[in-house]
Amino acid sequence: MTTTISWPSRLPLPTFEGMSVEPQDACLRTEMEAGPARTRRRFTQVPTRIPVRWRFGPVDFATFEAWFRLKLADGTQWFSIGLLGGIGMVAHEARFVGQSSVPYKAVPSRGGVWIVTSIMEIRERPMLDEGALDIILDSDPAALFDSIDAFHDLINSSLPLSW
16 A cells, blocks of 8 residues: 555544445456457456445544545545455555545534545455465365464463473
């Protein structure tokens, strides 16, 4: 990751409500006069859009607005943020793309809470590499993790210290 701007640690991360992972299509399809269509990969770095939602108190919303304007140059800069993905909560390189030329939407709610929604574009979603995928496909992941736990217990609990 080359991003130096980070999501402010004092602000909450997006809620799970309304969050989804929407990978963009990386294939180009060409219909043929006869026979099956041809498909090919257009690019290897497939952008993913993730609709997000926050619940901000007044100070957090003021912080978000200023951070968006001053640190992200009105949303034009990439930044690092922890998001839930297939391999758990990990840092993603993201930027705001919004919807209908609006970078985010903020709606006041009861109790001074602001509901902020947007769509973020993720440069490259962190996921299993090919080696990890091969291990999972060739074995029983539950048994593999049980074996790792048993090995950990053997080394750290059962074997005597030799020093």
